[in-house]
Amino acid sequence: GENVEQHPSTLSVQEGDSAVIKCTYSDSASNYFPWYKQELGKRPQLIIDIRSNVGEKKDQRIAVTLNKTAKHFSLHITETQPEDSAVYFCAASPGGYQKVTFGTGTKLQVIP
């Protein structure tokens, strides 16, 4: 089955700096890669996703990149703000109601 590894497990950045979280996956059948943000005590929220036919996607301060050949994908947050502090999960799925496999999570702390 799919195995998703995520690094780092914790990340502290100064407000205004950039943050990068990296994930690798093992199953070449995976073609959908979502990222979730989970604030303390709340549900995971989908913040951005990318499909295998796209190499990069941006949404304001957030961007994701995908390298299907190397089987890795990354989340980039620019101009970080304290409200970006949360746990971020990457995930991978073949799509079409098939299982979504989550990474182990990265706890991001943005220091004001």
Added chain:
Amino acid sequence: SAVISQKPSRDICQRGTSLTIQCQVDSQVTMMFWYRQQPGQSLTLIATANQGSEATYESGFVIDKFPISRPNLTFSTLTVSNMSPEDSSIYLCSVEGSGLRASNEQFFGPGTRLTVL
């Protein structure tokens, strides 16, 4: 995206008892999923529930321990049976998309925080 609610939001239970968690969606969806999130951990899929058929369980999860019902396209229940302190966790339901067509995006309910004493 679909609006998902869960009941109860939290509960404290005695070991050996069972708890049924309800998940309600505001629109018809084909697949519903049940996850467990232990404190400080990632999300682990328990099972996938499709209306009209038995749930499909992931490795390490069995129907006798986590029976699931899916009576219609907007509702599902997960029962945690014969509970032990190791079952203390957050249980989340999720749905794919907001209709009957596959769309890949999964959205989560608010979760049920279960503590077993």
